[in-house]
Amino acid sequence: MPTFADHVIASLEASGVSRLYGLPGDSLNGLTDGIRRDGVDWVHVRHEESAVFAAAAEAGLTGELNVCVGSCGPGNLHLINGLFDAQCSRVPVLAIAAQIPGSEIGSGYFQETRPQELFAECSVYAEVVTSPESGPRILEMAMRAAVERRGVAVVVVPGEIFLAKTGRDLPPTVVRPTRTVVRPDDEPLNEAAELLNDAQRVTILAGAGAAGAHDDLVRLAEILKAPVVHALRGKEYVEYDNPYDVGLTGLLGFASGYKAIEEADTLLMLGTDFPYRQFYPRDAKVIQLDIRGEQIGRRTHVDLPLVGSVRDTLPALLPLLTIKTHRDHFDQALAHYARTRKSLDALAVNDHERTPIHPQFVARTIDRLADRDAVFTVDVGSPVVWAARYLTFNGHRRLLGSFNHGTTARAP
Structure with a gap:
């Protein structure tokens, strides 16, 4: 009989997810052990915020569901800034937030938090799995909400539920984006x-x-x-x-x-x-x-x-x-644009008599040397100005950054 972790992994695979970004913790042991046995790749990061930034970047590039994982307490709390960014950028991200043992919730237990409440403001769906029997349905609703509403969905799972049997051999949940024509009357x-x-x-x-x-x-x-x-x-x-x-x-x-x-x-x-x-x-x-x-x-x-x-x-x-x-x-x-463009381009020159070199020249040089299908990432502040004014696109290049939430170090 499969565990709930087995069902999660099989469902993510069936829905096109090829990797999970996260940092291991004991409340995630059931999930990481299931990945070890069979399933999607685990991309180890040094900080959970990097996990959600990476998942959001991949979701932004592909339009497909991507997944980040955090252990209980401080582990999944580290996801919050990146989840706000993903929600503001409207990309489909599923966050699996481990929780303390279910029997200890409400007792002030070690590392106890309420992730479903903490993440409510930066998600389109946030719910707690209270039993291995309810887990598959909550997982499906979360995945569907993230994909169809193009936002963040959070599934909170007490650590012991990952290891529990689902009670029956359930087929994996398959969630794929639908294609709907939407236009005014x-x-x-x-x-x-x-x-x-x-x-x-x-x-x-x-x-x-x-x-x-x-x-x-x-x-x-x-x-x-x-x-x-x-x-x-x-x-x-x-x-x-x-x-x-x-x-x-x-x-x-x-x-x-x-x-x-x-x-x-x-x-x-x-x-x-x-x-x-x-x-x-x-x-x-x-x-x-x-x-x-x-x-x-x-x-x-x-x-x-x-x-x-x-x-x-x-x-x-x-x-x-x-x-x-x-x-x-x-x-x-x-004509106004031509004059403006000329004045901007005049700043992007290599003036050897002046140091440091103009950042506009650096941006223009990067643009010239980058591949036809390059993905550019920019941090908040002046780099965004240079990217906006000096990077050129061709239908194949992509641009990633925290353009709505405005967090620093967003570029994965």
């Missing part, structure tokens, strides 16, 4: 098309939610003669092979992106929750499309809210649009 789409067709100066602000919609986004900009401003997390999906891109706005951005938005009479927000309210236009009409309807209108007033994915919505919107012929707004934005 025809009526709001027609309303959006009417607003865009009537507008004289449209600017597009696109973020990470534009992933998978690159070609349709460029076609949209072409039809509307709209400059495209990208948020930092949208850089890798929006900027490359895009003659309508005019750079970033915000604290990391530069003047051309700011001006393209400020001078628009209509702002079309696509898959972005860009947080800095002072960089939004004062008088423009705003259309916001986001897969998470609760985010719409959080940053600026919105005249037309649209709930859906950018990838699914643009193919339905494009046929409703009228091709614009006037392009003064775009030409002015592009």
